[in-house]
Amino acid sequence: MSTLLVPYYxxxxxRPAEWEALLAAAxxxxxVVLNPASGPGERPDPAFAQVAARLREAGVRxxxxxxxxxxxxxxxDVVRDLxxxxxxxxxxxxxxxxxASAPQALPYYRRLASAAWTSxxxxxxxxHGTPPDPSYARIADVLVTFxxxxxxxxxxxxxxxxxxxxxxxxxxxxxxxETGLRVRxxxxxxxxxxxxxxxxxxxxxxxxxxx
Numbered sequence: 001m002s003t004l005l006v007p008y009y010x011x012x013x014x015r016p017a018e019w020e021a022l023l024a025a026a027x028x029x030x031x032v033v034l035n036p037a038s039g040p041g042e043r044p045d046p047a048f049a050q051v052a053a054r055l056r057e058a059g060v061r062x063x064x065x066x067x068x069x070x071x072x073x074x075x076x077d078v079v080r081d082l083x084x085x086x087x088x089x090x091x092x093x094x095x096x097x098x099x100a101s102a103p104q105a106l107p108y109y110r111r112l113a114s115a116a117w118t119s120x121x122x123x124x125x126x127x128h129g130t131p132p133d134p135s136y137a138r139i140a141d142v143l144v145t146f147x148x149x150x151x152x153x154x155x156x157x158x159x160x161x162x163x164x165x166x167x168x169x170x171x172x173x174x175x176x177x178e179t180g181l182r183v184r185x186x187x188x189x190x191x192x193x194x195x196x197x198x199x200x201x202x203x204x205x206x207x208x209x210x211x
Contacts, residue, residue, distance in 0.1 A: 005125070005142065005169050005188045006207075007033040007065075007095070007200040012047040017209040019051050023058055025207050030142075030167075030188050031061035031123065033095045039066055040084035052089040061123050064091035068112070070098050071105035079115045086119050093123030093141075101132035106139075113139040125169070137162040142188060147171040149195065150179070159185035173199030 006029060012019045022032060032055055036048045052062045064085025066078050078096070085091040094116045099109065109126065116124055126132070126140045129147035136143060145159050145168050153172045162168060169188035174195040183189050194202035 002028060002030045003188055004028050004190055004204065004207075005030045005033070005063075005171075006190050006203070007035065007171065008203060009033075009035045009065075009198070009200045011036075011045075012051045018203055021203060021207050021209040023051075023054055023060075026055070026058035026060050029060045031063045031093060031125075033063045033065050033125075034085065034089055034091060035065035036089075039081045040064065040088060044088040049089050052091065056090060056092070061093050062089065062091045063093040063095040063123065063125055064089065065095050065097060067097045068099055068109075071100040071108045075108070075111055075115075078112055079119075082112075082116055082121070083119055086121075092121065093125065094121050095125045095127060097127045099126040099128045099132070099136075099144075101128045101130055101136075103133040103135050106133070106135050109136065110139055127171070129171075131159060134162060137166040140166055142167045142169050144169045144171055145186070146184075149174040150176070150191075153184070156184050161185075173202075175205070177205050 034052055036045045055062050066081040068078055082094050113124055123141045125142040127144040131145045143166055150172055159168050167187040170186040172191040175191040175193055192199055192202045192204055
């Protein structure tokens with residue numbers, strides 16, 4: 001069952017074994033977030049283009065990363081990132097990070113959603129990191145309602161349902177190796193051992209390559 005949404009922010013040339021492990025886990029993956037340079041970067045990266053093509057061939061959604069600065073980043077800058085992701089890496093979805101949660105920001109994200117769909121997007125993920133206003137369920141395919149450390153997640157109450165038309169995702173870091181993740185009301189998840197400023201440079205324990 002495809003229940004893993006994996007943000008993996010390492011270069012394929014630096015961590016080739018980890019990318020191979022992701023490819024081997026294709027049947028379990030809802031999608032992989034592609035993030036060459038806190039976005040698509042200033043020019044195409046052949047290594048990311050190659051791994052993106054292999055993921056798509058394996059039936060995995062490739063989601064292009066774009067920061068929205070909680071609704072403060074200019075619309076044109078975000079759209080430029082989405083366009084580059086699609087043109088350079090053939091992404092079929094988008095992962096909008098640092099998404100606002102209040103209803104007042106919904107028009108900003110509605111415009112981005114429209115631009116994403118126009119550019120060929122088939123999956124829109126909003127990473128709020130906390131439960132957003134229910135109105136966001138009308139424009140997204142996936143709402144990330146938790147991003148944070150294991151110590152916080154382990155006491156988190158179950159996430160309320162947003163309806164059958166949208167999936168809920170939890171992104172958890174700092175998870176000990178011996179811990180089995182009890183998903184608290186999420187349809188999708190990713191739990192990694194990494195912590196600090198760059199937790200998404202690690203893979204879930206169950207996907208780590210053999211050494």
